Each structure stands twice: as C-alpha cells, then as structure tokens.
Amino acid sequence: MAASSSTFGRELEPARVPRYWQALILVLGLLVLAHMSLWIWEALNGYPGEGRVGVLQQEAGPDGFWRIVKVEPGSPLATAGARPGDAIRYDRAADAVRQFRAGESVGLTLRHEAALSHYTLTAAPRSIPANELAQDQAERRLAIVICSAWMVPALIGLLVTLRSRGRTSVVLLGAALVGLGLTYTNPNLLEGASWIGTAIYCGGDLMQFAPPVLFLAFALAARRETRSKLPRRWLIALGAYTLVVAMLAGRVVWVDLTGRSLVLTHSMGVTVWTTTAGIGLLLTVLALGAAWRESVGMDRTRYAFMLAAIGLLSSLQFVGALIYATGNQWTTANPLVLMLLGAPILGASVFAYAVLRHRVVDIGFAVNRTLVYGAVSAALLATFGLVEWAVDHFVSIGGREKNVLVDAAVAVGIFLAFHRVRDWVEHLIESLFFSNWKKAEERLRRFVKEAPFFIEASTLTAAFVRTLSQYAGGAETAVYVKDGHGYTRAAGGIADSPAVLDGDLPTLVSVRATLEPIEAPDGVLAGCLVTPMVNRNEVIGLTVVGPKPSAHVFRPDEIELIGWATRQIGLDMHALEIEQLQAQNAQIAPLQRENAMLHALVAQRA
Incomplete structure (x- = not known):
C-alpha cells in the first residue's frame, strides 16, 4: 500500500x-x-486631479514616435492641430505611458505629414460631456x-x-x-x-x-x-x-x-x-x-x-x-x-x-481568529445599532443626558454579553469550518480523561504516544522519563533521535527553566516540539513530537493543548509509579515480618 x-x-x-x-x-x-x-x-470621486493632453489611443513606433490612433476633440493636442495618423514624440519617454495631472506641463514633438513642431502643452482637467455622463458613471462603477x-x-x-x-x-x-x-x-x-x-x-x-x-x-x-x-x-x-x-x-x-x-x-x-x-x-x-x-x-x-x-x-x-x-x-x-x-x-x-x-x-488558525472576532464585532455593532434604532423609534426619552444614559446602559450590556457571544460564535465557526480540529482535540481530551484508569504505566505511556501522534497529524512521537541526570526513552521514537537525552542539552535546559513547551531550533531534536511533564516544579519526563508529515507548523492552540495533556499524563504516570512502588512494598512487608520473626527465634535458641 x-x-x-x-x-x-x-x-x-x-x-x-x-x-x-x-x-x-x-x-x-x-x-x-x-x-x-x-x-x-x-473612481468613486470621478478621478479628481486627472489631466489629459488629448491622446485617447496611440501605438509606439521604432523611431520613438507614437502614432496617434484617436484624438479627443477640444483637447490641447487637438487644438495644436494633431489628427489621427499623425505621430508624437514626448520629451520624456515615460510620459507616453503614464497618467497626467491637471495643470501639468508636457513637452512633445508633433509630426504632421513631414513637418515637425515642438509644443509644451498643459494637461487639461478631465471633463465629460453631458451626453456621456451615464456611460462614464457605468464605466467607473x-x-x-x-x-x-x-x-x-x-x-x-x-x-x-x-x-x-x-x-x-x-x-x-x-x-x-x-x-x-x-x-x-x-x-x-x-x-x-x-x-x-x-x-x-x-x-x-x-x-x-x-x-x-x-x-x-x-x-x-x-x-x-x-x-x-x-x-x-x-x-x-x-x-x-x-x-x-x-x-x-x-x-x-x-x-x-x-x-x-x-x-x-x-x-x-x-x-x-x-x-x-x-x-x-x-x-x-x-x-x-x-x-x-x-x-x-x-x-x-x-x-x-x-x-x-x-x-x-x-x-x-x-x-x-x-x-x-x-x-x-x-x-x-x-x-x-x-x-x-x-x-x-x-x-x-x-x-x-x-x-x-x-x-x-496552514493559515487556518489566523483565519479562525479573524472570523471569530470579526463576526463577534459585527454582531455587537449590529446589536448596538438595532437597540439605538428601537429606542429612538419606540421609546420616548427626552433630553440629551437621558439619551446618553441609555447609550451607556446599552454599551454596558453589550460589554457584559461579549464573552458569551464570542463563545457561541467560536463554537459555530469551529463546527462549520474547523470540525477536524475539534474532533482531534476531543479525542485527545477524552484520552486524558480516561488516563487515570490505566493500570500499568508502560501501557499508558504507549497509548499516549499513539494518541498524541494522531493529534499531531501522524508526527513521530516519543516519551522520555527522567533517569539520573538524563532522560531515557520509555515509548515511541523519532528518527535520528537518541534513546537517552543528555539533561544539559540547550533545549532541555530551557524547558526546565520555563516549564513550557519549546520548539527545538537545532541539535538532535531540531524541529521537534519538546514538552515537559512536571511534578512539584521538577521535570520528571518529556514528550517529543517531531515535525508534522504535512510540514505545517504547530498552531498556538495545538501547542497549548499538547502542553496541558503532557502535564496531566505525566502526573498520571507518576501516580501509577507510586502505586506500583506501594504494591511492591506491600508484597515485601510480609516477607520482612517473617524475616524478623526468624531472626527472633534464632536469637532465642541461641
């Protein structure tokens, strides 16, 4: 396959x-x-300040002269005697292709038949005949x-x-x-x-x-x-x-x-x-x-x-x-x-x-936040406008001060409703466009909720690696536990990563200092997201998530959720280890009592 x-x-x-x-x-x-x-x-304002010398259509020639195809009647160029078929050469070559401003001086040479004449024309303001106004408005629209x-x-x-x-x-x-x-x-x-x-x-x-x-x-x-x-x-x-x-x-x-x-x-x-x-x-x-x-x-x-x-x-x-x-x-x-x-x-x-x-x-996170807060802002503004309209039309309130008090009361109500509206809009938008994200988040949260019911720490660790890899889009994932001055891999694996991590790796030092997820910039974990398992401010383990197969970066909400899940699973693993130690101690205690009784009998016989 x-x-x-x-x-x-x-x-x-x-x-x-x-x-x-x-x-x-x-x-x-x-x-x-x-x-x-x-x-x-x-275009909305009718091209204010635009100027014309009168060339409506022209075509460049190999000698620097532009052949005139169409001349605007009554324009400065038409007044100078230019006709279709004549040619002009601008003093500045770029003037042939740019838009002039009204009142601007434009130097050019007109070639009419075989005669050459130089002119300095003043660009006339844009004017539209009355019979062409409707067409001009349609063109501007x-x-x-x-x-x-x-x-x-x-x-x-x-x-x-x-x-x-x-x-x-x-x-x-x-x-x-x-x-x-x-x-x-x-x-x-x-x-x-x-x-x-x-x-x-x-x-x-x-x-x-x-x-x-x-x-x-x-x-x-x-x-x-x-x-x-x-x-x-x-x-x-x-x-x-x-x-x-x-x-x-x-x-x-x-x-x-x-x-x-x-x-x-x-x-x-x-x-x-x-x-x-x-x-x-x-x-x-x-x-x-x-x-x-x-x-x-x-x-x-x-x-x-x-x-x-x-x-x-x-x-x-x-x-x-x-x-x-x-x-x-x-x-x-x-x-x-x-x-x-x-x-x-x-x-x-x-x-x-x-x-x-x-x-x-992967621009979905930015679009998600934009949609959420854009929709919330639009909804609140619309609500404020509707309330204002309703008050003006259906409630008789006299005096500017009373109107100001009503506006203030409406604004306070909208402010208090902001978070509720935002949560509702966020849920709606995520259901419509980000259902895959929500389903992946729900799977990870459900696993964390069920984690305390695992019996073996090794089984929990292996299951967490699989779940976290699925959440990260199939990225390679590994869990490391503290072992002396370093961290030993307990489950999973990432290509080219060692089985034992030196505790003094720069990335691990930063993780212990901040107790927050960090994307490793270089070294053996380059490109990986390293997240700490914390117990009483001590890093007792790590999850290392490799780059996504899609090469998309981890979104802020993904990093936050992975950090939360890692902390919770770390505490569950620590609790299981304590329970296993207590069980072992419980098994050893009878043996210790029997051993003490044997020592007492031997001492009596002696």
Whole structure:
C-alpha cells in the first residue's frame, strides 16, 4: 500500500526562502493594495486631479514616435492641430505611458505629414460631456468592481506569505497571488517624479508579467516536495517559459524607457502575451494535475482544490488579455468581463474552502481568529445599532443626558454579553469550518480523561504516544522519563533521535527553566516540539513530537493543548509509579515480618 505524502511534502525537507524575500513580497503586497485602493478612491470621486493632453489611443513606433490612433476633440493636442495618423514624440519617454495631472506641463514633438513642431502643452482637467455622463458613471462603477475583485488575490497572497514559514512553494504561491492584484492597472504612485516614477512604473510592468511564471514555479516546487526528483522536461519547460516571459517583459520595459517599439507592434504584443499567458496557465494546470494523479488520500483532495483555485485565479491575466485582444470592450455586456469578475471571487472562495476544510495552506488558525472576532464585532455593532434604532423609534426619552444614559446602559450590556457571544460564535465557526480540529482535540481530551484508569504505566505511556501522534497529524512521537541526570526513552521514537537525552542539552535546559513547551531550533531534536511533564516544579519526563508529515507548523492552540495533556499524563504516570512502588512494598512487608520473626527465634535458641 502506497504511503500518503503531504500536499507540500513529506519525503523531502522543503526548501526555505530567506526572510528578506518574504519581507519584499509583503512590502510589494501592501503597495499593490495601496495602489488598488487609490484607484477605487479616484473612481468613486470621478478621478479628481486627472489631466489629459488629448491622446485617447496611440501605438509606439521604432523611431520613438507614437502614432496617434484617436484624438479627443477640444483637447490641447487637438487644438495644436494633431489628427489621427499623425505621430508624437514626448520629451520624456515615460510620459507616453503614464497618467497626467491637471495643470501639468508636457513637452512633445508633433509630426504632421513631414513637418515637425515642438509644443509644451498643459494637461487639461478631465471633463465629460453631458451626453456621456451615464456611460462614464457605468464605466467607473465597473472599474470599482474590477479593482475590488482583483484585491482579493493580493489579500490572500499576503496572508499566505505571512504564514509560509519561508517554505519555497508557499512563498511562490503568495508572490503570484500578490502579483495578480496589479494585473492591467499600472501604478500611479509618484508618477510626476522623474526617475522614481519611471522606476515604479517599470517595476509594475514586471510584476504584471510575473504571476504566470510564479504559478508554474509554485506547482513544480510543490510537486518537488512530494517527489524525490522532478522529470527533466518540467525543469526545461519552466526555464523556457521564464525566458519567453522575460523577453516579453523586457520589451515592455524598453518601450517604457525609450518610447520605441521593439520587434512587435502593440497589437501584436497583446496577441503574443495572451497566448503566452494561456500557455502558462495550461502548464500550471498540467503540473498540478500530474501531482494530483500521483497523490493518494487527503493529498489528492488537497491537490484537486488547489488545482481548481489556482486555475480560476491565474485565468485573470489570460481573460484580461483576451479582452484587449478582442476589441477592449470593458462593459458588463461583454461575457469576458463577467468572467473576469467571477474568476477571482470563485477562485478565492475555492481557496478559502480548501484552507478552512482541507488545510491546503496552514493559515487556518489566523483565519479562525479573524472570523471569530470579526463576526463577534459585527454582531455587537449590529446589536448596538438595532437597540439605538428601537429606542429612538419606540421609546420616548427626552433630553440629551437621558439619551446618553441609555447609550451607556446599552454599551454596558453589550460589554457584559461579549464573552458569551464570542463563545457561541467560536463554537459555530469551529463546527462549520474547523470540525477536524475539534474532533482531534476531543479525542485527545477524552484520552486524558480516561488516563487515570490505566493500570500499568508502560501501557499508558504507549497509548499516549499513539494518541498524541494522531493529534499531531501522524508526527513521530516519543516519551522520555527522567533517569539520573538524563532522560531515557520509555515509548515511541523519532528518527535520528537518541534513546537517552543528555539533561544539559540547550533545549532541555530551557524547558526546565520555563516549564513550557519549546520548539527545538537545532541539535538532535531540531524541529521537534519538546514538552515537559512536571511534578512539584521538577521535570520528571518529556514528550517529543517531531515535525508534522504535512510540514505545517504547530498552531498556538495545538501547542497549548499538547502542553496541558503532557502535564496531566505525566502526573498520571507518576501516580501509577507510586502505586506500583506501594504494591511492591506491600508484597515485601510480609516477607520482612517473617524475616524478623526468624531472626527472633534464632536469637532465642541461641
């Protein structure tokens, strides 16, 4: 029978990413959310401060001139005499791709037929004709919805990165999700600055090209952590795909920096990128599909959910590119736009369900606390609002002071009810989403409750090792008892751990000093959770729980429960040992009395 390996690895120790890379991803994620929030705020307020010179559509040429496809009537550029088919070259190349602010001066050279003319135009404030106001409002509402939907992957990416513990596959997944939040929205931070604005804009373009590569790298890294070796064809595919995407990204950055097209026209570039994004999505799905076929048990279920969630989320770029390639119709009448709105919502929902129910990525504890206290806060605020409304509408109370007293009484009542409401909400949420955790906790608590009824200490110790291993997801577990200056293994075992532990090991010294569970950072117990058995402030034994087969870290609530269970079982083992010593003494006492009587008889005869 094949042994089940975890979703992100059992046979191999997963590679770790340095902390500074994780910090970089978190910073970029926060910048993405700030950028998207700014977009939403500007759309809500009608894009205040936005300026236009009059180019509605343009395409870069190889000589640095941008061919004008469409000119806004009445704009500064139209007043200068520009017509569709003319070309302009900006004094600063980056001006061709950034958003202007109203009142800003923009230098450019206009090429009309064969004549060249230089102008310094002042960006005019954004104005919408009265007959286009309804369309403009609809477009802004759509922009708000799309930006809000695209923030969902970025938020998930931040949470995944925070809980990654440096694991390569999980960090890659978090980075890919963060990058999705910037898809097809260029950064507008510090656009007016010279080289800083240009650097931010180019960095944003690079981030937009990164997600397909990162998703594919994640799929291969996750598969690599469950196999001894990846097929060479997948490594070649990743390298070739990364090279192609890097070339396309380099081409876009070249246009940003120089204003000159390179090899491909804009329309050709969109078509090529659409195809490339589709290939990346297909490769990611194939890689995860291959891992799904090779896995068994719960791992197979986890891969299936991850396949569905990433397929939906990574389709964002592909669908967005299709919209550009098919006429750039950003309206709800376009089914591709509806797909673009539905993909992040469905993908986030599948991902959340996979995390909460199947622990694809172990962020459940943070989500658990967030759900509990978020729901409690919402319920209490809603209760306060309803009571206030009821008092205002149905109770006649005059005077501001009396109203203040009523508000204070309501607030005190809600404060007193907080813990009861929190406990009820926590029970409800745990029943809905964290039933596996609750069942495992109940099994361990039931064992601790039944432990005093064991007769033999050795039997109790062996049963505790089995129960604790089940609670820890199949992790190797051992129990050590004090023996002189060290601790001797009494039951269970962990690979590469000795049968006798030196009492002066740094981890054991820390355990005796704190009397609390400690995760050993290094040494013979590296990566293990070491928990003391305590009697009258003396460590009489230890439980050592090895790393989980899933490579997930121990949650705070797990560490607390293991610590409590270990203390209780330690006291039960100590009580059994005392009972056994008393029984032995009881057996020896008659012999001692007989021996004393024989000595007395011998003395009398003598």
